[in-house]
Amino acid sequence: MSGPEQAPVTVVVATRNRRDRLLETIPRHEGPVILVDNGSDDGGPEAVEAAFPQVTVVRLGENRGAAARNVGVELARTPYVAFADDDSYWAPGALGGAAALLRDHPRVGLLSARVLVGQQGRLDPVSAAMAAAPLGVPAGAPGPAVLGFLACAVTVRREAFRQVGGFNPQLHVYGEEALLAMDLAAAGWLQAYAPQLVVRHLPLPAGRDNGARHRIEARNRVLTALLRRPPAVVARTTMAAWRDDRRGVADAARLLPWALRQRRPLPDTVENDLRTLTSR
Template sequence: MNSDRVTVVVATRDRRERLFETMPEHRAPVILVDNASTDGSPEAISAAFPSVEVVRLAENRGAAARNEGVRRAGTPYVAFADDDSYWAEGSLARAAALFDAHPRLGLLTARVLIGPDGRPDPISVAQAAAPLGVPPGAPGPSVLGFLACAVVVRHEAFLQAGGFEPRLFVYGEEALLAMDMTAAGWWLCYADDLVVRHFPLPAGRDDGARHRIESRNRLLTALLRRPPSVVARTAVATFRESPTAVWDAARALPWALHHRRTLPGPVEAALGRLGG
């Protein structure tokens, strides 16, 4: 193991074969949170990897399944991985050392290398360019977004911010958490020497449904945290992209308005510099 101060939380649903490929690559204690799989994943993983703590959920909670894993983790730091990803050798130990050295650090996001050839994920390239600069004393550039499979969080900071919002379910759920952790005063930083290997399947998912959900979540996130002018622009853009996504968001409007709270000025200004 690379670190006994980090727990890896993996959320999965019906991806047994992928799990058998990635589970042997983890170098820290693993909590596997199963979103009500029907392919026998929990039983198969428990039998093949007895050191893995398998949590069987009675329903599919989407991204919020990770919250259950964090609550069960007994370590000060928690890394997320998908069933098709894992952290490269030494990365979790380096992450733990950075958290130990920086008490204000709430989240670290890594460089993501995609596929067998290890091509850089465009999101990592954008983060490395440091559009928000580097806070004095911070271990790397500030970020206001991340890929969930490529972050390590401080246990305390994640739970304080409420974790992933269950109503967003999946796709684009990271944005709201990034806003809330930053608003709470935590640093969110990119660290180029932390590496995640990601092996997404080339096909098999409904891209139309994913686009609709992502568009809905973008609008709901704006309703929950952004000023009216941004909400209006987001609604217009969403309608142009996916009118059905606007209808989906409208049905959740009473909930969004009830949970709405605007961001501190510096956080909103940083989002403005990023173009939203």
């Protein structure tokens, strides 16, 4: 929200019932901020409005999960949008750096930043895996190709995000990034890891209900496979998810008619890249 130079990037923050952390992270963003509230009842949106009147606050009145970010993207009037969670923020200069990279690399639809966790700034394992560059560095990209990301640490080209429909509302939360990454790649957009861009993630010691999370993650892995992957991958994914949480597989089974109606297999090039990643 402040800084020596405002970047052509809007920060979209989705939140639910994390008032105190939100008040800590919101002022750290440079540039305009849109806060999309998923039906909080802890006074967070009101507190942000009182403390930071320049922030656009959108109250959904319900919990739409990751799809709340879609609302923020539609409201944004900048060519690029950065996502943040209520417990994360973009380090100084990162948004300007992301805008410059996207400007200079027109085929790139998404940039994934380096994530530093906690006050100690530990490197997130996802960032370490991206730095290993298993898919190489394609022509036209500023860094290693990626086919997945942490939603709290990406900047997207608004045009690309809207073209593929954003986050699928049916997946709600947990693992929702995988489908969007596949759809961006299928539409021909490059996605790259840019370690010079930094996001700080400050997770709370006491988080959400882990049992519910595992169930939803299992469901979303199966649904994502059903929506885009070959039958053999669907079968393997379902068996693995069954071992992790049978309730999640049962939840996915109830959505099978929807998933089959929405099914669009990936291009061979994207499927081959996914196989490269899973074979490591």
